[in-house]
Amino acid sequence: MVPQRWLILCGVMLLVLAGCSRQNEALVPAPLIQPRLAASATATPERLTITPAAIATAVAPTAAPPPATSTPAPTATPAPPRVGIQVGHWKTADLPDELARFRTSTGAYSDGTSEAEVNLDIAQRVALLLEAEGIVVDLLPATLPVNYQADAFITIHADGSTSSSARGFKMATPWRTSAASQQLYETLLAEYAAGTGLPQDGAITVNMRGYYAFNWRRHRHAIAKTTPAVIIEMGYLTNSTDRAFFRDQPDRIATSIAAGVRRYLTERDLNDKDALIAREFTIHRAKSAGATVHATPSDSGRVLFTASDDTRFMPFREQNGWYEGVVRGEWRVIGWVRAEQWEATDEPFPTPTGQ
Ligand SMILES: [Zn+2]
Known part of the structure; x- marks a missing residue:
């Protein structure tokens, strides 16, 4: 990544965002890089996609084609990374039949605030932060596109407990952990703990690791086998201190999550394809x-x-x-x-x- 170029792109992006991005999107030529969403997806994700390629195409004067005699070296533009940010429990009523048992799973609720509301607020902030850096973000509801492929997938949740004193955040990888998911987990954990200062609740449950959207063997509407993934419970909605943190410092939470994702994307080894495949174990x-x-x-x-x-x-x-x-x-x-x-x-x- 060339920093100067990103600064310019960020500036342009702010201008684009200042207008109505949805309308502007319709005016810009199609991005050079096609989204890698599965064509068979029956659920259309809510997408806030403004790719650097699209913006560059929109603002850059079209260069004259080179003379036929010249043989310019091909300048392949690397595809911008794609990140899925899922809003836990958002639009669960729309879940497909294979996930019908989760249609009533509306998440934690406390003091007039639902988990989905908090999750959506934070997820939107994370999406804007990542997009400002040229990352393509899919803001996803409870229903994932079929076989969802991305460079990283984060599902955002807030916890609930019958004990109002339970507090702190939890994070987990899928049940079968690829090295990439593990690396994403470690960068997110480090950035979130340092950025928010919230305590960590280490009581990870098998249900977290077996999150339905991770389970590509069982569900079509799940991440692809090679999508690195992490579930985060940002803190407890049922704890007054954590709840106040969600309400008063949402940007601190979002910035910390975005920092973890960004660091993973920067530090990962793009040539290590084996890192994307989880090892199979026997009992x-x-x-x-x-x-x-x-x-x-x-x-x-x-x-x-x-x-x-x-x-x-x-x-x-x-x-x-x-x-x-x-x-x-x-x-x-x-x-x-x-x-x-x-x-x-x-x-x-x-x-x-x-x-
Ligand atoms: Zn939840």
């Missing part, structure tokens, strides 16, 4: 009873669970000889086991699905 059983599940990948990490002969562990990530995963049937126990203490079985690996 494991402990080689001997007494094997332990730890909160961190370390023998000194807090012990969350001690295996019996019947225990089955479902890994979703390996790191330095440790598996991160969940104990089957103990869906709240997500932790780490020493890989050498466990062996693969040929039992089927279920995929949880949740909202």
Whole structure:
């Protein structure tokens, strides 16, 4: 990316945004780069797409074609990155039949504020920030386009609890974590924690990792297999401190999320296609009873669970000889086991699905 060019583009974009972007969009020539949305998508995402290519085409005088004798080197313009920002619980009534069970999933509600309202407010701010940098953003409702492909997908939520003292944010990758999703998670986590100063609630549930829109095996309206993805619960709508933060500092939240996405897009290795594919694991059983599940990948990490002969562990990530995963049937126990203490079985690996 050439910084000067982006500065100019940002300036132009502000001018475009100052007018009615939707109308201006109709006037500019079609972008050179076609959106990579699946043609079979039955749900049209709400799109705020103003691509740098479209703006450049709109404002740049058309260069005269080169003389036929010259052989200019081809100057391929790299496609701008595409990012999907999903507004959790937005338009759930429109969910397709395959997701009908989530049509009534309207999310958290507290003190006259619905989760979808908060999610939409933040998501729109994130979209504007990313678009100002030339990133193509799809602002997506609960229904994703079929096999949704993007350079990154973030689904935005706010939590609810019966305990008004529960607070802080949570983040998780899909159940099967690609290296790219993991990297997106780590950059988002670092930027969000530093940018908002909110505490982190580490109690990730299997339902979060099994979020329906991550589950491309089971649903057509889900991310594509290669789309890096993260779910974020920005904080608790049911906690007065977090709720006040949503209300009073939405730009701080949005800026932090945008910073995490931007950093991922800058730092990722575009040539590493393997990073986009999640490794497949099989169900494991402990080689001997007494094997332990730890909160961190370390023998000194807090012990969350001690295996019996019947225990089955479902890994979703390996790191330095440790598996991160969940104990089957103990869906709240997500932790780490020493890989050498466990062996693969040929039992089927279920995929949880949740909202
Ligand atoms: Zn939610």
